[in-house]
Amino acid sequence: MKVYEKAPAKINLLLDVLRKREDGFHEVEMVMTMVDLADRLEMEELPRDTIIISSQAGYIPLDEKNLAFQAAKLIKERCDVRKGVYIHLDKNIPVAAGLAGGSSDAAATLRGLNRLWGLDISEDELCRLGAELGSDVPYCVTGGTAIARGRGEKLERIASPPQCWVVLAKPPINVSTADVYGKLRASELKRHPSLSGMRAAIEEGSFSGICSHLGNVLESVTLPMYPEVMQLKDIMRRLGADGVLMSGSGPTVFGLVGKEAKVSRIYNGLRGFCKEVYVVRMLT
Incomplete structure (x- = not known):
């Protein structure tokens, strides 16, 4: 069985920083929405307990430094999954670009493996897992248009902007x-x-x-x-x-x-x- 997930890029229509928190993160208020520039992920179960990532892009890490790898490892550990997964990442979003490409890949991995392994994890719980990987991951799990607060993990869905x-x-x-x-x-x-x-x-x-x-x-x-x-x-x-x-x-x-x-x-x-x-x- 294979599952496919789309990982769209996000843009910040508004990004404000209110203060630096005691935990070292910054308290933010952001308005984020997604655009139709996306990575695409194909996930296939492997019989042996391993995580393998491939990509046509020669400039991204394919090991523990990759956020999709980290997401697969996290969901396997939390749900005690003893199977492996092969993930092919078709990379289209530029890296280190302010478009949350890595975060969106991680979110797509969480969604895809939830389906592939029939884990029945709620969207709220996927967001909580995503928050352990990065501040933009919870938003990328849900998508749409949202106000993000805290360090980015507190989300409030709002209406979509007019098309442009x-x-x-x-x-x-x-x-x-x-x-x-x-x-x-x-x-x-x-x-x-x-x-x-x-x-x-x-x-x-x-x-x-x-x-x-x-x-x-x-x-x-x-x-x-x-x-x-x-x-x-x-x-x-x-x-x-x-x-x-x-x-x-x-x-x-x-x-x-x-x-x-x-x-x-x-x-x-x-x-x-x-x-x-x-x-x-x-x-x-």
Whole structure:
């Protein structure tokens, strides 16, 4: 028996950091939604007690460093599964890009193995398992559009934004999320994006309202460290994107585009500055 799972990328429409917690994590408020750029996972049971991962991508680890491997190991241990699994990971989401590709792979692994082995684990419990793997994994388990609080594991589902085009551009650099959060001084942040404003815009289905309430406090760290990200934001605005923001800790920049007629111009203009440019839709 084989099972298949799709692991979509996420973007942060809003990312705010309220404070650094005593446990070393940061207290956050985020609005996250998914886009139609996805990894795909194929899982097949093995008779021997082992975990094997393969991928067409030569640049990702296939051992314990891989979050999908960690997810398989965790669910096997917690549910006392003595069988093995072969996972093939068809990688399409850029790595270290602020798009939660690894977290989404881990979430897809948890969902897929729950089905493959008939474990009957609830979605809430899968989210709790996911939280042990990373702050974005619980959201990636449930998908949709959500407000995330705590360190990202406390989720509140909300309405989907109105459909639009999303242009993603990743410069040829990798950004460490741990490094960005390590350099952030939450107590010194002077401006915070409006969660209430973003929520109201989404609930009203206001595309212009969503664009005007985009915000990510991590830009205050990443942009000075990587001028290429600021350059991409400026180019995307000049080319006509309606709303532009860095996703997560970066370096990927996304542009929200309401009119299809603009998309080709933005895509072609960005291709002159970086190779990894994607035109996708929101998953509503």
